[in-house]
Amino acid sequence: MHVRPHGSEAIVPRTTLGHHREVKTLCGPRRPTVMNSGVFAMLSPIVRCALAISAAVVLAWLIREPWPLLGAVAAVSIYFGRWPALLSIATFALTVGVVSYVSDPNGFSEFKTYSRSAALLIAALAVGLGLPNRSVLPNGTEDDARLIVEKMPGLAWSTDPSGNFKYVNQSVLDYVGVPPDDLNRVEGLDDFGWRAVVHPDDADRAIGLWLHCLRTGEPYESEHRIRRFDGSYRWFRAVGRSSHDSRDRITGWYGTTIDIDARKQMEEALRNSEQQLRLLIDTIPALVWCATPDGEPSYLNKRLMDYIGLTLESFDGTSNTSRRSAAMHAVVHPDDIQKLDRGWTHSVITGGSFGMQFRLRRADGVFRWVDSRGEPLRDDHGSVTCWYCVNVDIDDATRMQDALRSTSDGLARASQAASLAEMSASIAHEVNQPLAAVVANSYACKQWLSTEPANIDRARITMDRVIRDANSAADVVSRTRALFKRRASIKRPLQLNTVISEVLQLMSDEIAANAIYFQLDLSSDLPSIAADRVQIQQVFVNLLRNGIEAMQSADYSQRSLSVRCRPNGSQMILVQVQDRGSGLSDMDRAFEPFFTTKDDGIGMGLAICRSIIEAHNGRLWAEKSGHEGTIFSFTLPVHDDVRT
């Protein structure tokens, strides 16, 4: 049964009302009516109307009266909508009047018939106006659905099970500018007319998939370019679903094809920019890697993979360790693993920037120093979403620095040793000369006295010389002491924090070279002190170096050094330098001059520190820190101007 659809402007071949069933269901569940129940509900509304009208025609013929037919038409009209109903009834009343006038010339009968018709018209009107919703909605829904399908921005279509179009909406025709019949299946072939409007590069894929879906009933989803009437191509996404009858046979296909050109172009742009970024990341002379928020490596750039000769996936080999641990053991120098693990864990937990130098194994097995830096990427809530890290090979620079440092160390040691030997020889000579003279004169004196008679005069002269030379020896000793005495110190207002940062600048290399975990805990509002900058620096350098040397035999995980500055009352500042080294065997003797436990030390460092601090009216002492290590603490008085 072929009926032209309501939208008369649409060119719709072989469309039936039936194929809108699915569209209708999209518009909401159908109203439950009497007609929907039982066997009657299985029939389409058109069939139902036809049955009702046929029954009315039979009844009208049997009783020789038109009004059952009139009533049936009115009911159908009400069912389909108000205006068609009125139109139908008015038409029918007119028809009945003309029929009755022609068949029965009796005036009264004619009047009766007209009055019945008028009454029916009024009743129909009343029913039509009184129950607008009930009568309008089903028909309106269908209109809306039809309109939606017709006017939707995408292309809507339906086909029969073999892929021939049963319906396409106007947009399709407007877009492709091809008559719908030209889109159908090519007779006897697995090909379709719409191949002509699909981009040649996409046609085989789209049609192959469509044929596959037609065979299997699987949902059809394809993205391909479709030619517009003006010859240009745009990307579309076609989605089709099959409909089935009660025996699960495919009855047809319904689908939409939506313009996704803008999205495709954006994707393309994104892909291009991503490709460019990847190219950039792979090309820059740095080893780039990313990690998940919990610190597992998630990406290595090509340069890094080439460098270590491994891929990210190769770290997944062992199941019982994490990728991170596997990666560290595979490419990091064994001596640096703990240090790196600790630093990285610290950054991952705190979310602070990561920075560390360690030895990375190159593909050829050579360990090279790299400087690794990482920054977290955070989302709007401030939680880390990803870590971006870069390693820079600094091996050559490090080696050069090491060489320089060992040279300068050697020089310093040599000059220290040389100057010490020189100085002691010179001091010994200075003292020995007068002593030798004293001895010679003493013997002479003794000799003068033992002659017969004793030469008292000469003895007296020699004794005078003995006294003179002995004094001169004593002078040498006191001059030597003066030589070792500190120069006069210059006390100026000084910020301890500044002094510490200057010292750390000096010693950062030494701290890094010994892989020491350094903690600085400064109170930001420390009052200034009156002190000699150089001397206080010397104290810090001595104490820090002392700590570093104390930890030289310690395990890497144990090497930590911390400096703390705190106000100690309102008059003093307390500074603590804590190491986790071997500790002092003798806390009191440590500060004695020439007391040392080091093979290469002269045992003056702590003695000098104490004398400096005491010259600043402070105090320096040492104490054990927990099970291991030592805390050196000293106090310094706050600058007078600051003190109230």
Place this chain on the structure above:
Amino acid sequence: MTDQDHIIFIVDDDIRIREGLSELLESYGRHSVCFGSLSEYVAFPRPTLPACLVLDVELPDVNGLDFQKQIANERHPPIVFITGHGDVPSSVRAMKLGAVDFLTKPFSDNALMDAVDAAIGQDRISRLDEDQLQELQRRFSALTPREREVLPLVVSGLLNKQAAAELGITEITLQIHRSKIMHKMRAASLPDLVRSAQRLQIPLVQSRRTGNS
């Protein structure tokens, strides 16, 4: 200085040491002259007396050991080194080059006196030898050319007639030469003359006619 039979030279840059040493030597009746540097010592005209040099190793101008090496082939009084800090290599080196002793300051009077006396004694002997040789040389130089020809023949044990035959002169003439030589060389006997000739290192001659005698 008239009764002086020796002299001790002291070279040390420290005046206190110089004073002390000369005082000590003087208390033992030894005469000394002090110098602050080697250049002063070298410039000083040394009297011809048995002498000894007490030399400090560490000197500002020349190292004492180097100086010893410089004068190794010269006629020089024996050296007693004194030093502030003596080390074994330098003392060995000094002793090999003929130093009498190597004393480390401060030292006892006995150590110094023993060393100084030994050095002076050594110098006296070598000086005596030298004086004798010079005397002999002086006497030898007084001989006439003919007498210098005759002397080797006589001390070589040739008979008068053999020696005369060698020179182609008469035996009488040779005897006159011989007695003049004995007189000029102040030789009491022929063996005495032979000893003198030995010291003067006069070569012996073989008689060409020994086989005929």
